[in-house]
Amino acid sequence: MSDAEQFILTLDGVGKEYGRGRHRVTAVQPLDLRVDADVELGVIGESGSGKSTLARMMVGLETPSSGTIACNGRPLREWLSTRASRLEYRRRVQYVAQDTTSFDPRQTFYDAVSVPLRLLRGVRSEREIRSRLDAIADELSLDPALYSRQPHQVSGGQRQRFALARSLVVEPQLLICDEVVSALDVSVQGAVLNLIKRHVAEHHMGLIFVAHGLPAVTFISSNLMVMRQGEVVERGTVADVVTRPRHPYTQELLAAYASSSQKEGGRQ
Amino acid sequence: MRKITKAGGVVAIGAAIVLAVTGCTSAGNSNSNSNSNSATKKTSLTVAVAALPTSFDLDGAFGASNENYTMWSQTQIGLLNYKTKLENGVVVTDFTHFEGALADKDNPYTVSDDGQTYTFHLRKDVVSQAGNPLTAEDVRWSIERKLSDGGVGLTQVKAYFNNPDQMEVIDDHTIAFHLHNAGNDNVLLPVLTGQTGRIYDKVELLKHATPDDPWAVKWATQNTGWGFGPYTVSSMTQGQQIVLKANPKYVLGEPAFRTITMKVVPDSGTRAQLVSSGGVDVAEALAPADLATIAKSPKVQEPKVKNPIEFIDLSLVQNKAPFDDKTVRQAFFNAVPYKEIIDKVYSGFAVESSGWFTGTMNVPGLSTKPAYTYDVDKAKKLLAQAGKSSVDVTLSVPNNVPDVVDAAILIGSFAKKAGFNVTVNQLSPADFATGRLNHSFQSLLVANRVQIQYPSFVNNFFLPGDPSNSGDFQPTAEWNELFASAAAAGPQTSKEAAPYWQKINDFINDDASQIPILYKQPNQAYSKDLVNMTYRYDSTVDYSILKPAR
């Protein structure tokens, strides 16, 4: 029990199925996972491999069809049952999605990014909010003037950084990034990855980084989990997996990357 | 381009009419492309009407609309007709003289010496629209039907005729009516002449009788061909049009126009425009303002008569405060702007009212002085007498008669100066009828007509319980005595009786409870290509006597 309490996230036999009968589709096969504050876990897999579903289950956007997720030993269901504990959970675990529509088109970034500060961190004074937003903008190399813009008025890279800002101002113990760089130009990708890596290191956050691109994952995380059709086919340290892939799929994946030194997919 | 389109339209319409006519004779819709050589005599009429009739049988009808009256008049006929006289090119009903219709033309009936037996002599060789010969039994059965539950009843004459046993079929073409009593107030003849006196083809109707419906009322409300009138209905498209076909065996001679197409054009202005542009031959039920607008059109003629019988009737209900006070009622009648209403609302298509008795009744020397005139000072004085300076009045009107609504609004506008704050309460016809029947209104304005122009018949409007008695008049001893002495004085048209009728008229006017405030002119417009415009007791156009001008 005390063992489980120290982990931010504990997944026991967590799996996810969609549909019924003949239309049943297994998105994630039951898996176990322990995530701690010092873990940097990369999850990699092709589209439809269940990696996003896994990430979304961890923050309660999807409900697992089997198994339990617990945070510091307390089941996620309980965390989400009352308002106060739900907010507490959000303070501990944050999730950033691929940006395209994650901002209300009618809100300015200032409004959007200040909301978690107010609601989760209880910051009330406008000046305090300003200074925190400026700080995070500075950290993410964002021009604070952009805060008064609306989502359609900035570039994709900027929007993605605002999405990060919105999660990072909360200063969570664990940050889950779901394909945050896939839609970005390669040049911007590097910058954003650097920002995440630096911030996570500085603030001692745990990180789960979901992507379908191998370079990004190997760059940012120390551990790696390879998924295919809902199944975890390989897990270990980056060095282990890259140098000694056991599963044929992983080998295939690595071979593909080796042949084209830098290949970037577009959208999923 | 324009002319071609128009000419094309005319050809198309002509062709369509030809098609329609041929379609009537041969049921199948043959594609005969007959040439439109309609240069010969015009035998069809197009009429713009406001609505279609809801029932072809008065006895089974729950609605007496003008359209229903028109249809009953065209498809049926009774024993008698009123004689007519030509007045400014209008064939006007003479309400005091009769001639035979189904009865013999010159010798329609004989009266026994005691005045209690009327013997009618029917024409021979008359056949109904269905082809059955007319017999005295048809007459007897028709009257019995009216007296039965399913019929409209003959309430106006029930004092002396209320039982089928009072009829005696003497032979196939003679029938006698034995009355309980005789009297000068006899309205038997007018009742038998008007809408209530139609004679039906018993043989044809009984074919459609059922145990539930022994008088075939249900069938007759939706079908024609069981009367003796000039037309039958050849087709009806609900809400759109009705086509009448002439009855070639019509007893008074086949009508000049063999096909009458009545098109529903709900808007009065459009109907007026159609007749003035030649789009239709006759337009019915025109608003007075529209009549005035097209009066000068070169293609239009409009009937105007000296003594119209349709009126607007203002009732101040006697059992509702403040109109329980006769002085207040008189004050209000002095606050009604009669001339303004005739000028503004009716554009001159109305005449002033001297009360219930009109010139058509032929009462000699009856006063034609208006019953009341607009006199604010007098109204104020009367109000002061009643101890009031300002009175709130709710004037209820049916909203489907625009001129009545406008008249009410005008009354409100002018009566204000005399201290009456009038609220015009517009109600749907149903709500209006309900309120009128339940006597729940304080005052009301309604369009009406007296179809039987006998002074004594006016008594009908003042009977307790009659829906027409909207002023809630309760007959007093004085009233009954006045009526009795007028009836005793002799026939209405006699000099002896005249002063008594004048007294009754003055009594009603002074009572100031229910008085016609004006009489409306006929509301039809005809093409100038027609002669024999009519003004009848039911205000309908008599299509059977209408003829082309040349």
Add this chain to the structure above:
Amino acid sequence: MSAQFPDQTAALAVAPRRTGGTIRAVFAFVPLALVVAIAVLAPVIAPYDPVTSVAASRLPPSPEHWFGTDAVGMDILSRTIYGARIAVQFGVIVAVLSTIGGVLIGTFIGLSESSSGVLGLLGRGLNQISSYLLAIPDVILGIVVVGIMGSSDFALTVAITLCLVQAPVKLTRVEVLRVRRESYLESAKLAGESSFRAALVHVMPNSIGPAMRNMPLIFGNCVIILASLGFIGIGVKAPTPEWGYMISSGLSSLVLGRWWPAVFPAAAVLLSVLAIAYSSRAIPRMWPLLAVRVKRWNPIGRKARA
């Protein structure tokens, strides 16, 4: 981006830099203010009493009577001006009531109808009732409601609102069904917003577009229904100057060339609805500005502390 697609810079120009946006939005309400001003100042502007017969009937427009006179000799100009009062009174009240009501109900239905439990049942029930009401012709529904409640201005308002609230309900519901799939709602959830707050701050503002575009339509419909009810005898009582009644009673003479009794009130309806339409289009633009204000005055931090 190829030329046939809209230029995004146009959207940028309208971007709410706060003060500029506010001024713009305020300007958009000038036409509405004009209509309201005419309604309020009617006694000052109108040359004659609107319910008194002041001249011969059916006079064409002249220097004495700019808009001519009607069937009983009342001045049409004065009646048209006073008509603004009735129209504004009913139109605005009904449009605002049914748009607000419709957006609230539509949002509720859209968010709840596919969920289980009491809320879902309530949502589906409301949706069904709304479908029934939508299917009854307005005038008939009006007659029934006024018939039951008795004729009064309040009954009329309720009746017309009941007729017209259905459109915003359905329009909003469809939008909500779209918006609730948007991922920014997830983001809001992760940022700690409650679903109630999310409905208020994100779902509703992003779903009100069609309902807002529908608002001038409600105003126009309100005038028409009011007129139809008047025609059937349960509307505003004549001779109260009401545009719809004026049009319907003046229609008949149009074909005969007497155009003024119907055309002027019709033009009044047209202009006032256009004014309202113009102003109502500014409302969605105003929304974010308003939202910012509301947030300033009512900091959420207080709630978060609890």
Add this chain to the structure above:
Amino acid sequence: MRTTIRDRYRANRWWILRLVRLPVDIFVFATIAFFLIRLLPGDPVAVAVASRNEAVTPETVAAVRAQMGLDGSIWEQLLHFWGGLFRGNLGDSLQTSIPVVTEVFSRLPSTLELILLGLLGAFVACLVLGFVYVRFANPLLRRAVRFYSSFATTVPVFVVAIFLIVLFYVVLAWLPAPLGRAAGTLPVVTGFPILDEIITGSWSMLGETLVAYIMPVAAMVITYTPNLLTQLIGGLDRELEQTTTRFQVAAGAPRRWIFVSLFRRSLPSVIVVFGLFFGSLIGGAVTIESLFGFGGIGQLGVRSVQTVDFPALQGFLIIVVTVCLIAMLVVDLINMALDPRRRPGIEEASR
């Protein structure tokens, strides 16, 4: 085998359930209508009695009431009404004694024809203007389209119709008088005038009818297009900003393909307006029909209200609502077909 059927049912449940619910809806509504109508203040017996010129006694009223079939308690009447409803018999009109079903269905098709023509015209006009709006970048043109769309129901349809009549009949005399569909007797086979004229080969009459339709249909198109257009433009504006569109453009998709995709995504709100419209269109048809002398369902409604003809009003309401419910059902189904996410139950299935 059994699972196949069940699965097929599951996949199609969204429309099967809607179809099955329709008769239930109609029954529930019919019952509501039955009670609503009896709350009206007018009394049909009073109307009937008032139009007969005779003295009214309580006995007369009772006799007429019995004759009209309005005696007995309201529950007896309701049972009677339900009995008729299941047999498709809505009673006879008190005014004309014609079965209400006959009365309504002899008028409904012509009204539907007019409405459908108007709607179709408005839909086509809306698509054309929407296309113009997207295709041409000319700001003046786009402003004009926007301006026109802002007219949404500002002008009552009868006002437009009146102006058309004044212009094209009274002033220019280009079009014939508003005197109904055609001279003579219209053939009746299906009740839809144009269809009947084609079936019976009454070509000259068909020509007349088509000419007679120009003004009313034009009035409806002019009036109703902005309502659809507002929704379409709103949708187009929104969709144009969507990444999907940008992506398609960026991906160099054929222009026609982009347009189709754009319109497909913008149409749902337009189609919803269709559904919203239908009830009010039947109401609005009253004015058009009366102006052009067409005759149709509207007049029946007004007549039965004015005379508180219970059976006719009941039947009118039930049939009109049924037609509207069917129209809405079709709209919903089309919408769900266009966008499967809107299907109820799809959510549980995907969870």
